Amino acid sequence: MGLLGEAGDYVMLMRQTFKRPDKGWVFRRQLFIDFYALGVDSIGIVSFISLFMGAIIAMQMAYNIDNPLVPLYLVGYTTKQMMVLELSPTIMSLILAGKVGSSIASEIGTKRVTEQIDALKVMGINPANYLILPKITAAMLYFPVLVVFSIAIGLSGGLLAVYITGSVTVTDFIDGLQAWWVPFDIYYSLIKSVVFAFIIASVAGFKGYTVDGGSVAVGRSSTQAVVASSILVIVFDLILTQMLLT
Amino acid sequence: MIEVENISKSFGGQAVLKNISTTFDKGKTNLIIGQSGSGKTVLMKCCIGLIEIDKGVVNFDGRNFSGLNEKKKKNTRKEMGVLFQGGALFDSFTVEENIMFPLNMFTKQSIEEKLQRVNDVLSHVNLDNANKKYPAELSGGMIKRVAIARAIAMNPKYLFCDEPNSGLDPKTAERIDDLISELTEKFQMTTVINTHDMNSVLQIGQKIAFIHKGELWWEGDHQEILTSDNPELNEFVFSTELTRRLK
Numbered sequence: 211m212g213l214l215g216e217a218g219d220y221v222m223l224m225r226q227t228f229k230r231p232d233k234g235w236v237f238r239r240q241l242f243i244d245f246y247a248l249g250v251d252s253i254g255i256v257s258f259i260s261l262f263m264g265a266i267i268a269m270q271m272a273y274n275i276d277n278p279l280v281p282l283y284l285v286g287y288t289t290k291q292m293m294v295l296e297l298s299p300t301i302m303s304l305i306l307a308g309k310v311g312s313s314i315a316s317e318i319g320t321k322r323v324t325e326q327i328d329a330l331k332v333m334g335i336n337p338a339n340y341l342i343l344p345k346i347t348a349a350m351l352y353f354p355v356l357v358v359f360s361i362a363i364g365l366s367g368g369l370l371a372v373y374i375t376g377s378v379t380v381t382d383f384i385d386g387l388q389a390w391w392v393p394f395d396i397y398y399s400l401i402k403s404v405v406f407a408f409i410i411a412s413v414a415g416f417k418g419y420t421v422d423g424g425s426v427a428v429g430r431s432s433t434q435a436v437v438a439s440s441i442l443v444i445v446f447d448l449i450l451t452q453m454l455l456t
Numbered sequence: 457m458i459e460v461e462n463i464s465k466s467f468g469g470q471a472v473l474k475n476i477s478t479t480f481d482k483g484k485t486n487l488i489i490g491q492s493g494s495g496k497t498v499l500m501k502c503c504i505g506l507i508e509i510d511k512g513v514v515n516f517d518g519r520n521f522s523g524l525n526e527k528k529k530k531n532t533r534k535e536m537g538v539l540f541q542g543g544a545l546f547d548s549f550t551v552e553e554n555i556m557f558p559l560n561m562f563t564k565q566s567i568e569e570k571l572q573r574v575n576d577v578l579s580h581v582n583l584d585n586a587n588k589k590y591p592a593e594l595s596g597g598m599i600k601r602v603a604i605a606r607a608i609a610m611n612p613k614y615l616f617c618d619e620p621n622s623g624l625d626p627k628t629a630e631r632i633d634d635l636i637s638e639l640t641e642k643f644q645m646t647t648v649i650n651t652h653d654m655n656s657v658l659q660i661g662q663k664i665a666f667i668h669k670g671e672l673w674w675e676g677d678h679q680e681i682l683t684s685d686n687p688e689l690n691e692f693v694f695s696t697e698l699t700r701r702l703k
Contacts, residue, residue, distance in 0.1 A: 232561055243548075320547075329544040332504050332616075333558050334533035336526075 220416045226338040227346070227415070240344040248310050248345065249352030253359070255309060256302060260293075260360040263301065264367030267292050272377035285378045286386020289368040291395070298360040299399045300447050303353070303406035307439045311414040314345050315435035318418030319428035327419070342415035346408060353407035354400045361399070398454050405450060406443050413439040457482050458614060458646055463502055463512030463522075465495075472498050474670045476512070483644045485637050485660045487651055490667035491692060497618060499667060500650045504538060504616055505529050516614060534562055537607030537645075539617040539636075543599035545591040545606070551578070552587040555606045562610065577605040581635060597628035601635070608639060615640065615647040621656060629653065633660050654699055657681065666692065 231237035271285040318341055321327050330337040365387060372378040417435035421427045458480040465473040472495045480486035488496045501507040503514050505521065514522040521532050545554050555574045559565055565573070578584060581601040591599060600620060607615060617636060621629030637660040640647040651657065657664060661678035666689050668674075674689045681693055694700045 236560055324542055324547070325540040325544040326546055328506055329538065329540060329546075331506060332533055332536060332538045333561065334530040335561055 219420065220413075223338055223342075223416050223419060224412060226336060227342045227412075229336060229339050229343075231339060231343065232335060236340075237344060240340070241348055244344045244348035245352055248313065248348055249356065252306060252309060252352075252356060255305065256356050256360050257363050259305060260298065260302070260363040261367035261370075263297055264289060264293055264364030264369075265371035267297070267364075268368030268371045268383070269375060269377065272372060272375070282378045282382040283386035283389060285372065286368070286383035287389045288386070289383075290365060290387045293361050293364040293368075294395045294399050296447075298357045298364060299402040299406065300443065302357060302360045303403065303410065303443050304440055306353070306356070307406075307410045307443060308436050310349065311410045311435045311439045312432040314411060314414035315418040315432040316428055318342070318415055319421035319431045322419060322421045323424055323428060338415075338419060342412070342419065345415055346411040349407040349411035350404050353403040357399055357403040358396075398450075401454065402447065402450050405446055409442045409446060410439045413442060457517060458503065458648065459513075459515040459518075460499075460503065461513045461515070463499075463509045463514065465498055465502055465507065465510050472670050473502065473509075476667070476670075476672045478665050478672055478675060480646050480648045481663055482646045483641065484647070484662040485640050486646070486648045486663045486665070487657060487661045488648065488665050488667060489652060489657055489661075489692070490673075491652065494667045495670040496650050496652075496667045500616055500618055500648065503648065504536060505533070534610060535613045537610065537612035537615045539600070539603045539607050539615070539620055541619045541622055543591070543603040545599060545602055547591050549590075550587065551583070551589050551591075551594070551602050551605075554591070554602060555609050558606070558610050573609060574605075577609050578602075580608065580639065581605045596623050597625075597632065600624065600628075600632050604632075604635060604639070608643070608645075611643065613645060615645045617647065617649045617651075619651055619653075620649060621651070621653055626655065630655065630659070636660070654693065654696070657693070668692075 268285055268289045271288045275282065275284060321341065327337045327341070330340060369380065369383055372383045373380055414435040417431040417438065421431045460476060460478050463473055463476050464471065476499060488499055490496045498507060502509045502522070509522055512522070513520055516532050516535070519532065521529060524532075546557065549557065552571075552574050555577060556570050559570045559573060563570070574587065578586065581604050583598060583601050583605065586594070586598065586602065591602070594602065615636070620636060621632050624632065633656050636647060636649065639645065649656065649660075658678050658681075661681065664676055664678065664681055665672055666674040668688045674684060674686045676684065681689070684690065
């Protein structure tokens with residue numbers, strides 16, 4: 211299937227997905243399950259990576275600022291800007307594309323090869339709506355929360371790093387965090403995270419839903435979901451940056 | 457009754473079903489038999505609307521089903537129960553939740569009524585204490601029985617079974633056949649079974665359609681199949697030493 215054909219199939223699947231659920235309470239229950247399985251379970255990896263990312267940026271900035279004319283609070287400022295604008299929304303999304311994207315694609319793909327999707331269809335249920343919509347909704351709700359969480363943990367990591375290494379004083383670092391505060395930066399970060407959440411969950415759902423074959427095909431679709439959504443996240447990062455920051 | 461009229465289906469230019477017409481009678485176990493690759497699974501999937509047919513019509517009690525769009529097919533689908541080859545149980549749900557699923561989606565019953573119905577259908581399939589088990593904890597035969605229980609939970613008028621006893625030992629397979637046959641008679645369903653198991657054919661085949669190379673080759677019952685002079689059918693039916701001896 212060509213790229214254009216696949217894009218057409220993706221749009222058709224999204225049309226099936228974005229319909230009113232048959233039963234509201236069944237949808238809400240599924241949403242809660244997905245929110246927990248995909249979101250809450252990701253807190254550990256997000257915390258770990260964010261903490262180290264923040265620490266590493268702070269240490270690298272401190273190491274690179276060796277000009278006495280450059281104020282040291284720039285270490286805190288740069289760490290904040292990098293975490294808020296790029297690392298938390300984009301790098302976290304790329305990591306979640308691997309974790310969440312592969313999980314969604316393999317779960318739905320397994321349902322396809324074991325005829326569970328056919329079973330839903332012959333019961334008169336819209337399988338795309340039942341399986342994919344709660345995952346997309348859950349992802350779009352929890353990605354921004356995870357991003358805010360990642361920013362907080364990352365900045366704490368930076369603070370911890372400068373405190374332990376003594377490269378910059380804690381006061382300087384905190385001054386940097388507070389300097390030139392632009393609230394729109396947070397909105398920009400959250401907007402990106404919502405868009406990336408949609409891309410990751412919908413592309414993974416599509417790849418899983420269209421699996422054709424057996425367990426090997428499920429594995430392949432899972433890999434394709436991660437690769438395709440990662441590429442789209444980077445492309446849309448550029449587009450959104452151009453649209454929102456220039 | 458289900459009427460199949462002149463249905464044809466091709467995949468990539470290759471004809472899989474060629475102008476098939478037959479009927480599946482109410483209150484009977486109707487069998488579709490044929491070698492692997494003969495087109496019997498495609499025929500069943502065409503009947504239940506999982507595969508769009510190229511030509512022809514499928515009627516459920518006189519109501520055209522194949523020509524409807526997905527939205528309009530929904531009402532007829534609520535009257536169908538389908539037993540898939542591997543059971544197709546939802547693996548994240550318990551047995552109870554699997555059976556309750558169609559009730560949750562399509563009825564306004566209270567939780568007590570739904571639980572009562574779950575217990576009723578589980579007792580029909582002789583699985584009284586399996587409510588809280590997950591599909592991964594069940595044997596092949598139990599999975600099939602739970603799948604039958606889920607299929608009949610909504611009191612369907614039409615029951616479709618795709619290879620219901622594949623992968624089962626002969627004794628369990630016989631039990632599943634008996635169970636489907638009993639339920640068909642008890643609830644007066646139109647049951648269509650897709651199989652290549654000769655024990656099933658001889659035991660419960662009240663009406664048999666033999667599909668060969670995508671065509672309807674022969675129709676009859678389990679008595680007539682033993683005395684037919686159709687060479688392709690005989691080659692299929694008496695392909696094993698056991699059935700040749702039986703003849």
